[in-house]
Amino acid sequence: MNEKPMIRVDNLDVIFGHGRAEVRAVRGVSLDVARGAAFGLVGESGSGKSTVLRAIARLLPGWTGSIEIDGAVLGHRRDRAAARRMQMVFQDPFGSLHPRHTINAILSEPLEIHGLDRHEPRILKALEEVGLGVELRFRYPHQISGGQRQRVAIARAMILEPEILLLDEPTSALDVSVQAEILNLLKRLQRERGLTYLMVSHNLAVVAHLCDRIAVMNRGRIVETLTVEQLRRHDVAEDYTRQLLSASAGFDRAAARSLVTYE
Template sequence: MIELRNLSIFYGETQVVKEVSLSIARGASFALVGESGSGKSTILKALAGQVTDWTGQIRLGDHSLEHGRDPALVRLCQMVFQDPFGSLHPRKSVDATLSEPLAIHRIGRQNERVLEAMDAVGLARKFRFRLPHQLSGGQRQRVAIARALMLNPPILLLDEPTSALDVSVQAEVLNLLKSLREDHGLTYFLVTHDLPVVSFLCDELGVLRNGELTEVTSVERLKQGNLQSEYGNELLSKSH
């Protein structure tokens, strides 16, 4: 579903991602882990079309990603951001946030679709006309997930989706992400530094260091505390 071939990404003169190749099957849940500055978020941004200075090939399903603005991209993959406080428009109600993608893409049945999406992410219908500041962190993240699902994309990009949340709320959002994937057959590409979250939500992981992929392995090996690369195990020993 997601295929990267010799992907290199540049910020001006600096090469931040070096010749990364990856292949993620349809319906899989893949995690990219690494320290800050390793380039993991940069890869996510390239997939989302936010970073355009890259070489190599990015394929999403049957579609080869173009440099620059690619209108096909938004129907293929959507992103959920880390900070539910910063990623929702403060003066748009839940209803406005969720209807906007439908209006842009001229999709009908807006009323029903908004309600369906709210039901799907477990957000009570009474919140429909609330503004973000009237919602809790967990509820906001539900809105962000619902928004990402409005266009029914097969791929979801998740950028540390729970690290800004309390552990009990994190559990709710992780459960939601897990059941959404099962119900809709979604493919997940998760970027995080929280290895236990990977253990719960994913089945494969890649370890990134200084822009280079040091290993790709099954989450089963992570659960057994036995990654292949030395660096992977070092990362494992540092998290508690």
């Protein structure tokens, strides 16, 4: 008997606005992510990939379809138990960290919300796990580098000991040299903790570094699902995926302009 997936999404739709202003941002998206696996959603800006992630995190109202975590159906309201099991790391670490809170206060907040004790040892352990020294503990986000801020964001997610991380373009705001460090950190944490990842990115190389399977999104739909081995071999079925591969090989204005879209 097959083990139930850690994340299951079935026929997810997300609509913004009403009447003439209505936009169907996500259209019938279905996907499964196995326990301990890393699954990537890729596509150009506006493809709906981040909207899928935010619906799973219950940060958006009004979605329809079904979302299950470890076999349990999620409602539209966030609840503490599910939130503790499933944490999110956002694209912009500077925007996601309170600018007037110290790193210590930022890491203390989720512990207070979830009523957890032993704050100091938990904070010290979280900093150590993401490769940050204790000397940063009482600094503010503007006093540390972008890569360090993203490590703090990851530490904040990990301090609740979740089973799932939702990763929304976690390296796109960072320098290329720092991106590799953050990806390697995420890969190590997944291996050590047995985490399940659902990652969104427009960068195929980033997704291929971290993920086992990849779904390509365009205009709110999943148009193709691949293994990372198929992606590396360019063994793809859709023209849109081929053009994404071509564009990701280097900055190609002609390729970007010619991307296929689906009505």
